[in-house]
Amino acid sequence: MRPIVSAPDVQQKFILNMDQTPMFLSMCPHSSLNLQGERTVNGRRTTDSGSRFTVTCTVSANGDKLKPFLIFKGERSGRIATREFPTNPYREQVVLCCQKKSWQDGVNMEDYVDKILVPYLQEKANGVPCLLLMDDFSAHWTDDVKERLEEIGITPYKIPPGCTYLVQPLDVGICKPFKDQVRSKWWQWMMDQGADRYTFVSASRELGTKWVSESWEAITEVTIRNA
Numbered sequence: 001m002r003p004i005v006s007a008p009d010v011q012q013k014f015i016l017n018m019d020q021t022p023m024f025l026s027m028c029p030h031s032s033l034n035l036q037g038e039r040t041v042n043g044r045r046t047t048d049s050g051s052r053f054t055v056t057c058t059v060s061a062n063g064d065k066l067k068p069f070l071i072f073k074g075e076r077s078g079r080i081a082t083r084e085f086p087t088n089p090y091r092e093q094v095v096l097c098c099q100k101k102s103w104q105d106g107v108n109m110e111d112y113v114d115k116i117l118v119p120y121l122q123e124k125a126n127g128v129p130c131l132l133l134m135d136d137f138s139a140h141w142t143d144d145v146k147e148r149l150e151e152i153g154i155t156p157y158k159i160p161p162g163c164t165y166l167v168q169p170l171d172v173g174i175c176k177p178f179k180d181q182v183r184s185k186w187w188q189w190m191m192d193q194g195a196d197r198y199t200f201v202s203a204s205r206e207l208g209t210k211w212v213s214e215s216w217e218a219i220t221e222v223t224i225r226n227a
Contacts, residue, residue, distance in 0.1 A: 012062035014130040016117070016154075019170040020071075020104050020137075021179065023212070025051035025202035027186045051202040053102045055212055056112055057170055057178065058120075063221030066120050067095055068212050069112050072205055074098035076107070080205070088206050093213040106142040113148050121152060130154045135164055135171075173227030174219060181215030 056069035074080040076098050085096045095115045099108055121130060132154050134140040141158065149156050164171045189203060203211075 010129045010131060013060045013064055014121075014128060015061035015133070016058055016066075016131065017060075017133040017168060017170050018056060018058040018112075019135065019164075019168060019175065020054050020056040021170075021175045023053055023055055023179065023182060023208070025053070025205070025208045027183055053205075053208065054099075054104055056104060056116075057175065057216070058116060059170060059174060059224045059227075061225075063224045064120075065216060065219060065224065066116050067093065068216050069095045069097070069108075069116055070209060070212060071097055071099050071102050071104060071108055073100065073102040075100065084205065088209055090206070090209045090213045093217075094209055096209065104137070104139050106139050106145060109139050109142065109145045110148055113145065113152070117149075117154065118152055121154070128153075131157050133157045133159055133168065135159045135168065136161055169224065169227030174224060177223065178215055178219055181218055182211045185211040185215065 053073065054071040056071070058066035058069075060066075072080060078098060081096075081098045085091060088096060095111075097108055097111055099105055104112075117132070130153055132149065134156060136158055139145075140156070146156060159167055186203065189207065
């Protein structure tokens with residue numbers, strides 16, 4: 001990313017990197033600890049196998065963070081999106097949407113452009129170059145997405161396969177500490193449920209949104225610039 005960041009005609013705040021990462025509302029480990037010699041080992045488990053959701057993160061070369069874009073499993077205009085999301089107390093800190101498999105797709109990508117990138121670029125003067133670094137995931141590169149990016153003055157830059165560790169700061173040094181923060185909050189929540197219970201339902205979408213919002217807020221400008 002360094003040759004791009006040092007380009008004299010592009011301000012660092014308008015060099016953006018986006019990436020999506022999977023998360024879960026239940027994050028049980030695959031192993032447990034117990035005293036040696038005991039005949040019975042109680043294990044904790046969660047009951048919901050559909051707890052996966054996707055978080056799309058965006059940062060700039062100067063250390064700015066854009067809102068996280070969360071994709072939960074559900075119908076795009078179904079009950080979760082129309083009834084639950086509008087009452088989520090953390091909806092101002094993130095953008096919430098649904099997809100039937102909780103994946104990023106072309107339609108959600110267009111929503112991402114309009115709800116995440118457009119507000120950030122409102123202060124951008126006409127004619128100021130803006131770059132968006134993305135991997136080669138197909139949903140990032142549909143004709144509609146590329147057309148929408150062109151309309152708002154963003155030049156997409158495709159990171160070649162196998163090169164994200166070289167030029168994608170989110171992949172290199174940001175997503176791991178971010179996800180570690182979320183996992184830590186899940187662990188604390190799980191322990192708070194009480195030691196006498198060994199089966200837990202997944203955390204709620206509202207709680208997952210809270211953890212994502214707080215964990216993203218904890219990522220510092222220094223962490224982003226050093227990634």
